[in-house]
Amino acid sequence: MLNYTFKRLALSVAIVSLAMLLLFCMIYLIPGDPAAVALGPRATEAMREALRIKMGLDQPVWVQFWNFFTNAWMGDLGNEVLSERPVAAVVMEQLPFTLALIAGGITWSVALGIPLGCWAAVKRGSWADRVVGVLSVAVIAVPSFVVAIYALLIFAVTLRWLPAIGAGEAGDLGDQVTHLILPSLAVGLGWVGYIARMVRASMLEVLEAQHIRTARAFGLPDRMITYRYALTIAILPTITLLGVGIGQMLSSAVFAEIVFARPGVGKLVYDAILTRNYPLVTGAVLVTTVLFVLINLIADLLIGALDPRVRSRF
Amino acid sequence: MTDKILETGVTRRSFLAAAGAFGAASMAMPGMAVSQDGKVLTVRSYSDLQVLDPAFRLSLPEEDIIRAIFAPLVNPKAGDVWGWDALAVSSIEQLDDLTVAFTLKDNIGFTDGFGQMTAEDVKFSIERIVDPALESPYAGDWSALKEVEVKDKLSGLIHLKNNFVPLWTTTLPTTVSCVLSKKAMQELGDKKMTTQPVAQSGQYLLADWQPKQRTVLKRNPDWKHEPGGYDEIHIIPIEDPATAERGFEAGDLDYTWTSVGSLPRLKSNPPAGSVVLEKPSLAYVWLGINQDNEQLKDIRIRRAIQHAIDRSTVVDAAYFGAASVGNGIIAPGLPGSRDDVTYHYDPDKARALLAEAGATNLTVTLDILNQSERLTAAQVIQANLADVGITCEIKQNDSGTFWTLGSKDGDYFMNLQLVLSRFSMQPDPSWATVWFTPEQVGVWNWERFDNAEYKALHEEGLVENDPAKRDVIYKKMQSLMDESGCYVFLTHEVVGAIHRDDVSPGLKPNGESMLAKFKSA
Numbered sequence: 001m002l003n004y005t006f007k008r009l010a011l012s013v014a015i016v017s018l019a020m021l022l023l024f025c026m027i028y029l030i031p032g033d034p035a036a037v038a039l040g041p042r043a044t045e046a047m048r049e050a051l052r053i054k055m056g057l058d059q060p061v062w063v064q065f066w067n068f069f070t071n072a073w074m075g076d077l078g079n080e081v082l083s084e085r086p087v088a089a090v091v092m093e094q095l096p097f098t099l100a101l102i103a104g105g106i107t108w109s110v111a112l113g114i115p116l117g118c119w120a121a122v123k124r125g126s127w128a129d130r131v132v133g134v135l136s137v138a139v140i141a142v143p144s145f146v147v148a149i150y151a152l153l154i155f156a157v158t159l160r161w162l163p164a165i166g167a168g169e170a171g172d173l174g175d176q177v178t179h180l181i182l183p184s185l186a187v188g189l190g191w192v193g194y195i196a197r198m199v200r201a202s203m204l205e206v207l208e209a210q211h212i213r214t215a216r217a218f219g220l221p222d223r224m225i226t227y228r229y230a231l232t233i234a235i236l237p238t239i240t241l242l243g244v245g246i247g248q249m250l251s252s253a254v255f256a257e258i259v260f261a262r263p264g265v266g267k268l269v270y271d272a273i274l275t276r277n278y279p280l281v282t283g284a285v286l287v288t289t290v291l292f293v294l295i296n297l298i299a300d301l302l303i304g305a306l307d308p309r310v311r312s313r314f
Numbered sequence: 315m316t317d318k319i320l321e322t323g324v325t326r327r328s329f330l331a332a333a334g335a336f337g338a339a340s341m342a343m344p345g346m347a348v349s350q351d352g353k354v355l356t357v358r359s360y361s362d363l364q365v366l367d368p369a370f371r372l373s374l375p376e377e378d379i380i381r382a383i384f385a386p387l388v389n390p391k392a393g394d395v396w397g398w399d400a401l402a403v404s405s406i407e408q409l410d411d412l413t414v415a416f417t418l419k420d421n422i423g424f425t426d427g428f429g430q431m432t433a434e435d436v437k438f439s440i441e442r443i444v445d446p447a448l449e450s451p452y453a454g455d456w457s458a459l460k461e462v463e464v465k466d467k468l469s470g471l472i473h474l475k476n477n478f479v480p481l482w483t484t485t486l487p488t489t490v491s492c493v494l495s496k497k498a499m500q501e502l503g504d505k506k507m508t509t510q511p512v513a514q515s516g517q518y519l520l521a522d523w524q525p526k527q528r529t530v531l532k533r534n535p536d537w538k539h540e541p542g543g544y545d546e547i548h549i550i551p552i553e554d555p556a557t558a559e560r561g562f563e564a565g566d567l568d569y570t571w572t573s574v575g576s577l578p579r580l581k582s583n584p585p586a587g588s589v590v591l592e593k594p595s596l597a598y599v600w601l602g603i604n605q606d607n608e609q610l611k612d613i614r615i616r617r618a619i620q621h622a623i624d625r626s627t628v629v630d631a632a633y634f635g636a637a638s639v640g641n642g643i644i645a646p647g648l649p650g651s652r653d654d655v656t657y658h659y660d661p662d663k664a665r666a667l668l669a670e671a672g673a674t675n676l677t678v679t680l681d682i683l684n685q686s687e688r689l690t691a692a693q694v695i696q697a698n699l700a701d702v703g704i705t706c707e708i709k710q711n712d713s714g715t716f717w718t719l720g721s722k723d724g725d726y727f728m729n730l731q732l733v734l735s736r737f738s739m740q741p742d743p744s745w746a747t748v749w750f751t752p753e754q755v756g757v758w759n760w761e762r763f764d765n766a767e768y769k770a771l772h773e774e775g776l777v778e779n780d781p782a783k784r785d786v787i788y789k790k791m792q793s794l795m796d797e798s799g800c801y802v803f804l805t806h807e808v809v810g811a812i813h814r815d816d817v818s819p820g821l822k823p824n825g826e827s828m829l830a831k832f833k834s835a
Contacts, residue, residue, distance in 0.1 A: 030714070030715075031714075031715045031718070031724075031726075032712075032714035032715040032717075032718050033718045033721065033723065033724065034714075036717065036718050036721060036723075037713070037714050037717060037718070039451060040372060040451065042451035042452065042454065043451045044449075044451070045723075045757075046449070047449050047451065048723075050449070082364050082365055082372065082508070083364045083365065083508040083509055084506060084508060085508070085509070090525065093525050093526075094525070094526060152560055152564075153560070156560070156564040156566075157560055157563045157564045160564060160565060163564065163566055164560050164561045164563075164564030164566050165550065165552060165557065165558075165560075165561035165564070165566050165567070166527065166528070166550060166566065167527060170524060170527075258553075258554055258557065259554075259557060260557070261550065261551075261552040261554075261557050261558070261561065263524075263525065263526035263527045264526075267526065268526065271553070273712075273714070274712060274713050274714055275713075275714065276714040
């Protein structure tokens with residue numbers, strides 16, 4: 001297990017380093033002058049030049065990259081261009097909102113996807129199985145921003161059951177949860193379909209296994225067989241899927257954060273790209289990359305811990 | 315087992331139903347929790363706070379907050395006519411072309427123990443803007459300033475180097491007349507005032523700022539004059555106007571700007587208990603033609619493009635009939651505003667000019683910002699140009715790229731051919747004409763229009779007091795722009811806004827908000 005853990009950690013470091021290189025290249029290739037965008041139309045050329053120097057844009061590209069790379073690994077993400085606030089602090093202010101959104105999305109997808117998948121597997125070939133199949137494909141096919149807009153129009157604008165914008169009052173958990181319902185539904189609904197299909201497929205495989213037949217032969221109740229003996233095994237591929245899914249949800253979060261005017265890292269990056277606020281773009285993307293790699297590392301280690309066959313392959 | 319709970323007669327089914335109803339009711343609360351009896355006003359701004367220093371402000375929403383928390387000498391007047399109201403001063407008047415006398419109100423204080431506002435603070439606040447060491451982008455607003463002379467504790471004289479007509483329209487009623495505490499700013503030293511204000515003095519105080527979530531202004535308890543209309547103003551940063559409109563319709567906002575495209579829908583079917591406003595904008599939208607581009611150097615080709623474009627169709631399509639055609643860079647109501655242009659939609663004339671210039675199979679690129687109304691306008695222009703035999707390729711750019719396209723520091727400015735642009739301005743014609751002077755070639759003058767007469771007229775307009783003469787000057791300047799073939803003027807747009815019917819918004823004539831002037835209706 002130690003060897004497995006070490007190899008996964010080394011791979012994660014390599015992935016983050018590669019992501020940093022790609023990120024830097026992409027930012028370097030984007031057209032547009034960050035100093036001109038940041039300072040606006042009334043700034044003089046001297047002011048723009050001063051800002052370029054302050055941002056280090058007058059340095060050779062490789063120097064800029066080396067500074068970015070080494071500082072990032074030391075935990076120094078620099079300061080925001082105009083407000084001069086530390087980028088790490090700005091990102092960390094927004095990160096909890098995105099994490100809450102993703103956690104909400106996972107909650108929706110797990111709470112609905114797993115029971116639906118189990119139900120479809122147990123009722124294999126029945127109308128219930130077919131309905132779940134069609135529904136799963138339907139929710140996968142509908143983009144998250146469409147779900148977001150329709151959910152908002154129905155539950156916030158028409159029915160006025162839920163708020164349309166914002167993240168709720170700081171310190172008021174109930175208000176924050178209320179503000180989370182619609183955005184997290186938009187982010188998580190597509191994953192209900194993925195998880196339902198994955199759980200169904202895994203369950204069908206496991207339900208044919210010898211130990212399940214034995215359990216049935218002993219006359220154990222169906223509910224116990226399904227949830228205690230079959231699901232605990234069938235759930236393993238879903239954990240891997242969720243690891244990947246979190247990355248997808250991070251990108252869906254951008255739409256949800258814009259449509260619901262929620263704070264969050266996705267919207268922060270979007271705004272920062274439009275204003276060519278490079279320190280903020282790099283800092284925020286780096287944090288989300290590390291987060292994604294970390295989550296996948298945890299998922300891998302969890303799978304490794306639960307399934308010795310995975311460990312033996314490394 | 316019985317379904318009765320504790321033998322009270324309440325069944326599990328009815329308990330769950332009641333709990334569900336309670337939950338639904340509590341979820342409905344957010345929709346009803348806004349604007350409680352005029353105590354809290356919740357409005358949308360299109361950007362979040364970044365800089366609160368009047369010398370370095372970045373956006374209109376910041377200006378609005380700055381004016382509310384740092385008392386300016388004068389404020390723009392709310393209503394349909396441009397003007398100003400005194401705020402920090404008890405009197406202010408122009409003694410002659412070069413001198414303005416002011417006297418501060420006697421009891422305006424700074425927070426954080428920085429004492430009373432004095433004429434020395436006024437001198438410091440104004441002179442720091444023009445101090446070259448500060449490098450304020452707004453130094454030009456006070457370009458005519460010679461010095462501020464302190465007469466006594468509360469009064470002083472603003473001395474100008476030359477007559478400066480925009481002083482009362484675009485200098486004093488803006489944030490460059492906000493008074494900061496000299497002592498507080500000196501204590502701040504080299505540190506910039508960004509999102510943490512020091513020594514506030516306005517009708518409101520910045521009570522809370524949650525990045526990307528909300529800014530909360532609270533009434534200044536020490537403000538002794540006309541108070542702001544609400545106990546608290548919550549400003550929610552929402553960039554997308556459609557999101558803001560849905561927020562308003564859901565009851566989460568009391569006031570928001572709307573997109574022009576939404577105006578017809580909102581006007582024909584306004585949400586219950588709301589008022590939809592349509593205000594004339596000062597902005598101007600035009601199709602620019604780069605006269606230094608190899609393919610467009612021949613003025614006959616540029617004039618052909620002017621005649622090829624059906625401006626009214628472009629504007630109707632892009633703004634859903636909500637905006638009307640504009641005839642220049644100066645909006646109606648200001649000196650120099652025109653009723654017509656010197657070229658008209660005439661495809662036959664356009665074809666003849668192209669033939670005369672020997673331009674066959676001409677292909678041009680039209681750069682636009684990636685916004686829906688710009689794309690629609692560009693598509694109509696594309697069809698108009700195709701009609702006279704010009705192939706037009708539309709290139710959409712994000713804002714970060716778009717605003718550097720014509721810059722002489724970049725590598726695209728000579729390839730730039732057609733560009734659909736929109737500038738906003740302050741209520742003085744010089745604010746529109748300044749961007750097209752020869753000095754601005756390759757800065758903001760992307761058409762590279764270079765005309766010495768235009769430049770001389772611009773200088774003349776800045777010192778001419780007579781509105782009738784200014785009107786002639788600025789109309790002549792726009793005629794020169796027409797004659798260059800570099801411009802097809804499209805519209806001044808409109809500004810849309812929507813508010814609850816129990817809110818009386820404080821708006822400038824062009825619809826820009828002044829939060830401190832919002833009141834309960």
